[in-house]
Amino acid sequence: MTVDGRSIRGDATRQQVLDTALVMFARQGYRATSLRDIAARSGITHPGLLYHFPTKEALLMAALERRDEVDGVEEDDGVVEFADLDGRALLEHLVAGAAKNAAKRGLVELFASLSVEATAPDHPAHAYFVARYSSLRATLVRGLEELAAAQELRQGVVPTVAAAHLIALMDGLQIQWLLDADTDMAGALAGYVNSLLTEPLKAP
Amino acid sequence: MTVDGRSIRGDATRQQVLDTALVMFARQGYRATSLRDIAARSGITHPGLLYHFPTKEALLMAALERRDEVDGVEEDDGVVEFADLDGRALLEHLVAGAAKNAAKRGLVELFASLSVEATAPDHPAHAYFVARYSSLRATLVRGLEELAAAQELRQGVVPTVAAAHLIALMDGLQIQWLLDADTDMAGALAGYVNSLLTEPLKAP
DNA sequence: GTCTATAGCTTGATAGAC
DNA sequence: GTCTATCAAGCTATAGAC
Numbered sequence: 090m091t092v093d094g095r096s097i098r099g100d101a102t103r104q105q106v107l108d109t110a111l112v113m114f115a116r117q118g119y120r121a122t123s124l125r126d127i128a129a130r131s132g133i134t135h136p137g138l139l140y141h142f143p144t145k146e147a148l149l150m151a152a153l154e155r156r157d158e159v160d161g162v163e164e165d166d167g168v169v170e171f172a173d174l175d176g177r178a179l180l181e182h183l184v185a186g187a188a189k190n191a192a193k194r195g196l197v198e199l200f201a202s203l204s205v206e207a208t209a210p211d212h213p214a215h216a217y218f219v220a221r222y223s224s225l226r227a228t229l230v231r232g233l234e235e236l237a238a239a240q241e242l243r244q245g246v247v248p249t250v251a252a253a254h255l256i257a258l259m260d261g262l263q264i265q266w267l268l269d270a271d272t273d274m275a276g277a278l279a280g281y282v283n284s285l286l287t288e289p290l291k292a293p
Numbered sequence: 294m295t296v297d298g299r300s301i302r303g304d305a306t307r308q309q310v311l312d313t314a315l316v317m318f319a320r321q322g323y324r325a326t327s328l329r330d331i332a333a334r335s336g337i338t339h340p341g342l343l344y345h346f347p348t349k350e351a352l353l354m355a356a357l358e359r360r361d362e363v364d365g366v367e368e369d370d371g372v373v374e375f376a377d378l379d380g381r382a383l384l385e386h387l388v389a390g391a392a393k394n395a396a397k398r399g400l401v402e403l404f405a406s407l408s409v410e411a412t413a414p415d416h417p418a419h420a421y422f423v424a425r426y427s428s429l430r431a432t433l434v435r436g437l438e439e440l441a442a443a444q445e446l447r448q449g450v451v452p453t454v455a456a457a458h459l460i461a462l463m464d465g466l467q468i469q470w471l472l473d474a475d476t477d478m479a480g481a482l483a484g485y486v487n488s489l490l491t492e493p494l495k496a497p
Numbered sequence: 498g499t500c501t502a503t504a505g506c507t508t509g510a511t512a513g514a515c
Numbered sequence: 516g517t518c519t520a521t522c523a524a525g526c527t528a529t530a531g532a533c
Contacts, residue, residue: 102516118410120324123508136511137517145509198412205405206322208471219472250484253469253476260468261461267412268426272457280454284488306498327526340529341499349527 103141106131110152115199119149119206119214146213153203153217156196172228176235179228180282181290183255188275191266201263226252236286246285254281307345310335314356319403323353323410323418350417357407357421376432380439383432384486385494387459392479395470405467430456440490450489458485 109131113122124145128135142148162169162182174182190197207214233248242248258281266272283289313335317326328349332339346352366373366386378386394401411418437452446452462485470476487493 100516117413124510125508133516134518135509136519139510140516143510201409201412204468205409205471208402208405208468222469222472245488247484250481253466253481254462254485257462257465257469257481258458259465261464262457264408264412264464265426265457265461267409268423277454277457277461280451281458284449304498328528329526337498338500339527340501343528344498347528 102131102133102137106133106138106141106148107152107155110148111156111199112195114149114152114203115195115197118198118202124148149213150217153214172224174232176232176239177241177290179232180255180286183259184275184279184282184290187259187262187278190263191274194267197263197267201260201267204260222256225256229255233285241287242285243287251285306335306337306341310337310342310345310352311356311359314352315360315403316399318353318356318407319399319401322402322406328352353417354421357418376428378436380436380443381445381494383436384490387463388479388483388486388494391463391466391482394467395478398471401467401471405464405471408464426460429460433459437489445491446489447491455489 106127110122110127113127113130116122117126124135124138127148128138131138138148142151160171162171162174171179171182203214204218206212207218209215229252230248233242233246233251236242237246237248255278258278262272262274262277266274279290310331314326314331317331317334320326328339328342331352332342335342342352346355364375366375366378375383375386407418408422410416411422413419433456434452437446437450437455440446441450441452459482462482466476466478466481470478483494
């Protein structure tokens with residue numbers, strides 16, 4: 090994919106660095122991963138890396154944006170935005186996502202460690218995470234309100250509260266799973282989701 | 294309190310260092326806090342600090358253990374162990390704890406950042422957190438089973454699953470609260486707890 | 498017990514050759 | 516684009532004086 094003769098995906102080295110950074114930030118956290126580590130695994134030196142990304146923060150942000158780019162939802166008719174799914178599909182996707190994550194420890198570590206690190210207002214990724222949580226929450230509230238309107242939510246379920254619960258469960262279950270790989274993230278999440286619904290999710 | 298003529302609480306400097314360490318680890322995380330920082334705020338130099346605690350890891354572990362020592366549950370008849378509470382009191386204490394934490398951002402940050410950091414098997418506090426989660430989970434399962442036996446749990450509530458949910462909610466809600474101080478940790482937790490019970494908790 | 502001094506290492510970033 | 520060389524700053528930890 091090119092624009093004005095320049096590859097907007099960047100060249101091979103840039104991509105290699107980005108993917109390596111994603112894996113290593115994931116495995117060790119942002120602060121504990123050095124530019125030298127990433128550069129070495131990418132087959133270059135750290136000043137070589139800094140040619141492509143002027144600072145470590147710039148590399149982090151580029152890696153997070155790249156991650157979001159790759160994270161489409163595959164439906165029968167192509168790739169759909171998560172935010173465009175209807176209420177039920179949203180919840181199904183959440184549970185399916187938890188199951189898929191259990192195969193990618195590194196990625197779970199990245200978001201678990203970054204979402205706590207980035208809690209500090211002066212962290213380079215703070216704004217990114219504030220926006221991410223706020224949009225996820227808005228999407229979930231919208232989906233739950235749809236379900237409520239269709240009489241598919243149990244009595245007493247409050248969309249805003251349930252949305253906060255869902256996000257908290259995903260984050261918290263990830264910690265438990267990282268501490269003990271026997272934890273059934275998807276099962277526990279499905280258990281909560283079904284406690285919200287009058288008609289349970291179809292088993293995956 | 295002395296044993297064999299030696300104060301088992303250590304002397305004043307040791308306590309000062311321990312309390313300072315707890316506050317600073319809490320405020321900035323373990324990896325981001327240096328021995329020099331802690332020492333300076335304690336009124337000594339960092340080699341002075343290392344006289345009392347041989348390594349930074351030893352200081353972390355001592356600070357965590359001190360935290361647990363201080364963390365008794367105050368009941369009408371003195372201090373009780375959390376694990377000794379009955380099912381209902383356990384859940385009430387959980388909600389009350391979330392409300393109390395909202396006044397101590399530093400402490401929430403400490404446990405949020407450490408519980409993720411310590412997810413790595415080679416982290417100094419890994420064993421501590423594995424034990425902490427496992428005992429908390431066991432206590433909650435026991436309490437929920439008590440409630441189930443007393444017909445106080447709603448139909449379909451599975452104690453092991455609900456225990457995992459409760460722990461995950463506490464961790465996850467802390468992240469949301471750290472990102473956005475308007476998040477009502479105690480309210481959201483109470484909402485979930487009441488969805489488990491046939492008879493709601495008395496309002497605090 | 499606490500200090501000064503320092504060893505030995507790692508970090509993010511820059512300068513300048515090629 | 517990528518390198519070598521280097522900087523200034525930070526870190527944990529140790530040696531040895533007092």
